[in-house]
Amino acid sequence: MIHKRSQDIAPNSDTVNSVNDLAKLANYSFMDTLNCDPDATPDGIDYAPRQVLSGHYVTVKPTPIENPEYVVHSTRLFGDLGFTDSLAQSADFINMFSGDMSNVPAPMSQLGWACGYALSIFGTEYVQQCPFKTGNGYGDGRAMSIFEGVFKGKRWEMQLKGGGRTPYCRGADGRAVLRSSVREFLAQEHMHALGVPTSRSLSLYVSKTETVLRPWYSEGSRSQDPDRMISEAVAISTRVASSFIRVGQLELFGRRARIQAHPQAMAELTQLVLHLIDREYADVIDPQLSLSDKVLLLALEFRKRLTSLVANWIRVGYCQGNFNSDNCAAGGFTLDYGPFGFCDVFSPQYQPWTGGGQHFAFLNQGVAAERNFLMFCTALSPLIATHPDELDQLQRLVNGFTTEMQTKMQQMWATKLGLITFNQPLFHELEALMIKTPVDYTLFFRELCALPANITPLKKCFYQPPSKAIEQQWTAWLTQWHSLLDCTEDVETVDSNTVASHNHAEITNHINSSPSRTREQISVQMKQVNPKYSLREWLLVPAYSQASEGNYSLVRELQAVMTQPYAEQTQEIEDKYYQLKAPEFFAIGGLSHLSCSS
Ligand SMILES: Nc1ncnc2c1ncn2[C@@H]1O[C@H](COP(=O)(O)OP(=O)(O)OP(=O)(O)O)[C@@H](O)[C@H]1O
Ligand SMILES: [Mg+2]
Incomplete structure (x- = not known):
């Protein structure tokens, strides 16, 4: 049974060529059906940390970054939304998505909205994480939604990250730096192309003049925590999703209802839950x-x-x-x-x-x-x-x-291994061997897609040469795996380069519904669930480092490679991106571990 709101069904094939066109699609269900904090200021200049005691959101005016410059946008999401590609570099669009809402046309709202949420870590409730020790000052400290509308029959919300302080900023600056924004932008693009549900990247703009200080690692530092402060350019990325309601947000309203924190607490929880159902x-x-x-x-x-x-x-x-x-x-x-x-x-x-x-x-x-x-x-x-x-x-x-x-x-493990049913002993042996060897996760599963008869082609995925004993264990494991694959002789060949991104559930069904498969078919199916390229941290570091010098070519190259992660791509791309992590990158701060995401 499909239930849709009427405004979501309305066909909309309009192309969005300008911010004016975008304004026509504005449809603010979150702001219109839920409650605004009664203490929100009418002008949205509400930047000091304060307790927000009720209401589902606070209206806030974004703080634009100074002198914004275009870094990258998602052509794919632009296509999904019906945006013309050139829009990303047009003045009105840059202004809006770098936080300057002062001139956006009606009925678009010039104010964004930020939401409070509760924190729980691994199932334990925390209330002390805000300056007031009550939990009423925790929420979107630097994220704020600025638009909601219906595009081609689908409702999307657009949220700035790094668009300035909100009442939930807890004294922080409300900014995001270019480094973290590049990471988030590319990761969202990659995740979507991997066929995994995610918030999406729309655009990324950096300030040519505004910087903030952030703790970070000296080059080559092995320290767990950053050892110095660095000045970094601020940036605003916009992410897009069907809604941005978090489990923590429901928790905030659930906790308030549980203790009857105010007379509307139960009603506000009910409203939020019904709204979540409507949106998601x-x-x-x-x-x-x-x-x-x-x-x-x-x-x-x-x-x-x-x-x-x-x-x-x-x-x-x-x-x-x-x-x-x-x-x-x-x-x-x-x-x-x-x-x-x-x-x-x-x-x-x-x-x-x-x-x-x-x-x-x-x-x-x-x-x-x-x-x-x-x-x-x-x-x-x-x-x-x-x-x-x-x-x-x-x-x-x-x-x-x-x-x-x-x-x-x-x-999932069965599908990754090209098997119709999961085999516990086979998997446990594999897990132990992958740890002992040790192997590169992405390379290993991708190499397995060629159904190697022996260990030789797998050696390129190993981080150290295997001992004789480990080689023997791999050989035994491969024999066992091949016997479970149970394939017929090849009768046809399928071009694995036709593999795009997929819905994982469909792939699983497809494998399960194929009783007897050729080697080639198994191989193609495995390549649909085992990506060739993955967005490893050592690939991100040079991209955001180069971007900090005003050169965005690596960011765009990574975007191109990582948005077709299952495709073979060219030899040149393979040589550059289908590689083990280099020994000198291990244990290095920023490359192997990171302490903060801001
Ligand atoms: N520079 C900052 N200024 C204000 N608030 C911040 C800043 N950095 C983080 N926060 C807030 O601290 C909380 C925890 O940060 P966390 O790193 O989980 O989130 P985030 O990366 O900012 O955002 P999100 O979860 O929205 O992607 C969030 O509520 C976030 O809004
Ligand atoms: Mg967060």
């Missing part, structure tokens, strides 16, 4: 259902999305090093590319963010997701507090998370 789950939750049925369906659907998301992250080697509930989008997609990394060496303990801890390490992401799901359900529970049966069902959904996560992970 309208296709699966019937508006005619009772609130408690909606709540249960919402939890069920979010569980499905979150478990698939994490399985996809692991498939592509992604670790969200700070998987707090405020970095967990309630729509079930990837959000906040600060403390992230795509792994080089396979390690279950891989954790790029020094502040994150092992609970957010690579293969612990499923457990971290479970904690976020628990917090999501805890936030929903006041809505069904007087319905013991429904509370029981919600608890069962929480209890069932681990099993669903495990099932998705097993399906």
Whole structure:
């Protein structure tokens, strides 16, 4: 059953050639249907940290960056939205997306909106993280949405990151630097091309004159924490998503409802949950259902999305090093590319963010997701507090998370290995061997796609020459794997370069529905789920370093390579990007680990 709001169905084939055209598509469901903080200032100049006690958002005027310069935009998202490509470099567009909203045409709002959220880390609630020690001053400190509209029948929200202070800034400057903005921009582009749900990149502008100081590493530093302050150009990137509602946001309203913090607390939680359903789950939750049925369906659907998301992250080697509930989008997609990394060496303990801890390490992401799901359900529970049966069902959904996560992970590993069904002993042996050898995660799985008969072609994925004993174990493992692949003789060849980006679920179904496959078919299917190129930190460093000198060619080259991660691409690209991490990059601050994402 498909349920859509009427304004979402309205066909809209208009091309957006200007900010004036964009204004015509404005449709602010978040601002129009939810509550503004009654203490918000009419002019939006609301930059000092303060407690925001009620309301779903605060209207804020973005602070433009000085002398903005175009760095990069997403031609792909521009295409999806119907934007002409030249718009990214037009004066009005640059102004708007570098934070100057003072001249945007009606009915566009000249004010953006920032949201409060609660923090919980790995399932533990925190209230002390804001200057007031109450949790009422925590939220979008430097992110603010500035536009919501319907493009080609789909509703999108646009959010500046680094657009200046908000009441949630906690005394910080509200800015993002070019380095972190390049990382987030490229990572969103890459993730989308990998077929993993994510917020999307729209545009990135840097200031030619405005800088801020940030702690960072000296070149070659092996220290965990940055050892000096550096001056960096500020930048504003715009990200786009179906909504930016976070699990932490629901938690804030859930906590307020639970303790009846103010007379409207329960109503505000209800409104936010219904709004989330409308924005993110309208296709699966019937508006005619009772609130408690909606709540249960919402939890069920979010569980499905979150478990698939994490399985996809692991498939592509992604670790969200700070998987707090405020970095967990309630729509079930990837959000906040600060403390992230795509792994080089396979390690279950891989954790790029020094502040994150092992609970957010690579293969612990499923457990971290479970904690976020628990917090999501805890936030929903006041809505069904007087319905013991429904509370029981919600608890069962929480209890069932681990099993669903495990099932998705097993399906994912089977698919990565070209198998129809997961084989536990085979996988455990592989995991142990990948750690012992050790292997490069991306290269290894990609090389496996050629179905090598022996260990020789795999050696290029190894970070050290294998001992005789390890070689023998690999040989035994490969024999076992080949016997499980169970392929027929080749009858046809398929061009693997036709492989674009895909929906992972479709791929899994396709593999599962093919009872007997040729070697070539298995190989092609494996190449659809095992990317050839991944956005490793040592590729990002030269791109943002060069960008800091005003040269954006590497940023754009990386964008081109990383938006076709499954394609073979040219020999030149392969030589440059399909490589092991160099020995000199290990243990280096900024290359192997990072301490902050700002
Ligand atoms: N320079 C800054 N000025 C104001 N607030 C900041 C700044 N840097 C981070 N924050 C705020 O601190 C909190 C934690 O930061 P975190 O690094 O998780 O998020 P972020 O990368 O800024 O944003 P997001 O989660 O929106 O992608 C967020 O609420 C964020 O808005
Ligand atoms: Mg964050």
